[in-house]
Amino acid sequence: MNFKVKIQKLGKVHLPDEIIALLNISKQKNKSRVEFFIHNADIVIRKFDYLRVIKGIEPITRNIDRYGYIIIPKQIREKLSLREGDYLEIHKRRDTIVMKKTLNKTNSVKKCLVTGEESEDNFEFLNGKLILSKEGVGQLISEIESKFLYKNKSESY
Numbered sequence: 223m224n225f226k227v228k229i230q231k232l233g234k235v236h237l238p239d240e241i242i243a244l245l246n247i248s249k250q251k252n253k254s255r256v257e258f259f260i261h262n263a264d265i266v267i268r269k270f271d272y273l274r275v276i277k278g279i280e281p282i283t284r285n286i287d288r289y290g291y292i293i294i295p296k297q298i299r300e301k302l303s304l305r306e307g308d309y310l311e312i313h314k315r316r317d318t319i320v321m322k323k324t325l326n327k328t329n330s331v332k333k334c335l336v337t338g339e340e341s342e343d344n345f346e347f348l349n350g351k352l353i354l355s356k357e358g359v360g361q362l363i364s365e366i367e368s369k370f371l372y373k374n375k376s377e378s379y
Contacts, residue, residue, distance in 0.1 A: 225312040226324060229304055233294040242290055244314050245269050254286040258298055265298055265321040334358040
């Protein structure tokens with residue numbers, strides 16, 4: 223089970239519900255703490271357990287909010303050169319979740335806003351806010367032309 227997520231402002235990432243369930247974490251306040259560490263070039267996340275804390279070593283922990291968002295700690299983002307807009311691939315390894323930076327978001331299914339077609343080949347506009355298939359682009363262009371271009375031409379005569 224692999225997922226790809228985009229890093230948002232200030233290192234915010236949305237964890238899919240399936241991943242949260244694998245970590246056996248509740249989204250309720252104060253019950254969703256996880257700890258972070260780096261292994262090779264991967265970010266490893268696991269459910270925080272006070273019993274595992276080694277005296278004198280303060281783990282890097284964060285809460286998952288009720289919507290499934292988590293903030294990747296700044297020191298981890300800096301160490302791994304993670305920036306807003308980068309993509310992370312998420313998968314499960316034993317009792318942990320591993321996030322690895324990926325160069326792009328290939329293999330992600332994108333749903334066309336106009337046709338509803340789901341495909342990896344759909345186009346992204348406005349920094350990923352608008353996703354269109356080839357057919358969706360054609361339909362949108364036709365509608366824009368009919369509402370704006372032809373209307374303006376008839377007004378000028």
